[in-house]
Amino acid sequence: GIVSKRPIDIIFHSFGLIDGYDLNTIEQYRNLLIELKLPVDNWFKVIKNSDQLRAAVIELDSDRHTFPYGTDGAVIKVNQIQSHELLGSTSKFPRWACAYKYRPEQGQTVLKAVTIQVGRTGVLTPVAELDPIFISGTTVSRATLHNQDEIDRKDIRIGDTVIIEKSGEIIPAVIKVNLDKRPKNTAQFDLYSHVNGKCPSCESNISREEGFTAWRCNSPACPDQLIAKLKHFGGRKMLDLDGLGISVAEKLVTSKLVKHPLDLFDLEQEQLANMELEPAKLNSGVKSKPRRFGEKKAGKLIESIQKSKDLPLSSWLHALGIPNLGESASKECSRV
Ligand SMILES: [Zn+2]
Numbered sequence: 001g002i003v004s005k006r007p008i009d010i011i012f013h014s015f016g017l018i019d020g021y022d023l024n025t026i027e028q029y030r031n032l033l034i035e036l037k038l039p040v041d042n043w044f045k046v047i048k049n050s051d052q053l054r055a056a057v058i059e060l061d062s063d064r065h066t067f068p069y070g071t072d073g074a075v076i077k078v079n080q081i082q083s084h085e086l087l088g089s090t091s092k093f094p095r096w097a098c099a100y101k102y103r104p105e106q107g108q109t110v111l112k113a114v115t116i117q118v119g120r121t122g123v124l125t126p127v128a129e130l131d132p133i134f135i136s137g138t139t140v141s142r143a144t145l146h147n148q149d150e151i152d153r154k155d156i157r158i159g160d161t162v163i164i165e166k167s168g169e170i171i172p173a174v175i176k177v178n179l180d181k182r183p184k185n186t187a188q189f190d191l192y193s194h195v196n197g198k199c200p201s202c203e204s205n206i207s208r209e210e211g212f213t214a215w216r217c218n219s220p221a222c223p224d225q226l227i228a229k230l231k232h233f234g235g236r237k238m239l240d241l242d243g244l245g246i247s248v249a250e251k252l253v254t255s256k257l258v259k260h261p262l263d264l265f266d267l268e269q270e271q272l273a274n275m276e277l278e279p280a281k282l283n284s285g286v287k288s289k290p291r292r293f294g295e296k297k298a299g300k301l302i303e304s305i306q307k308s309k310d311l312p313l314s315s316w317l318h319a320l321g322i323p324n325l326g327e328s329a330s331k332e333c334s335r336v
Helices: 026-035 051-064 081-086 148-154 224-235 246-254 261-266 267-273 295-310 313-320 327-335
Strands: 073-077 097-101 106-117 124-135 136-144 159-165 174-179
Touching: 051 073, 106 224, 124 159, 136 159, 136 174, 148 174, 224 246, 224 261, 267 295, 313 327
Parallel strands: none
Antiparallel strands: 073 097, 106 124, 106 159, 124 136, 159 174
């Protein structure tokens, strides 16, 4: 499977119950791991006061870029294990450990164009198409611009050199414009006129509720909305449909095999297997190859569609994508 093709590694840094060893400090625990030839993190320091703590956090920030894995912060722990029990924990976190997050990495690149994405609820989101830039270990060619208000506030224009930020798994964002590099004859960006007042997916007229910043497509037959709804419907915390990714959802909608999420339950394995998937545009700007979905994946998807019928009510409520009915509200509603 995928796992065997990807280099996966592990480092040990914490423990649950320790049996058979008498350990007083985190330092002793780490030395034990090394003695047992278990992999540990590259960087560790015992510090005695806040000055040393500050110095260590700064030192780690420059050292961490040489590690063979990505990092975004430092973990600071009380060394004496006996004190851990004494300090206890809040409802979520222990009081004897905390994380310090470093500033996300930034980069400068040119905003070449703005494209508009239509989401599950019909909201139109402007997306920055960037000159690809390598940042935080990945190539970034797109960043979210959130909405018209954000664009106005930062006065972001096509052709601008922009400063973007990316940290860990978070979607890259445009922080601000480098005005010194603004070319002549740029125009303020207006989402409504950019799409001529029409949804880029279905060409229905777009509208905006008073007091709201988001422009919306209100057509119930909008293909991009349906694609996003399908993806949500099959999400891991919803019906957990194996293999219903963005390109499969796209093909199901464009080939008109699915006009409503519930149509998934009428699909046959052969129909699915014969689907030719469009090349996907990856975040790095690279396009993948077109490919047939195939019997094996089709079988798995059909199987998980059948299995989803036995999932609890809360998963189904969540899958429907009713506004403001998220994971915990769905659980609470199905409980009462
Ligand atoms: Zn639409």
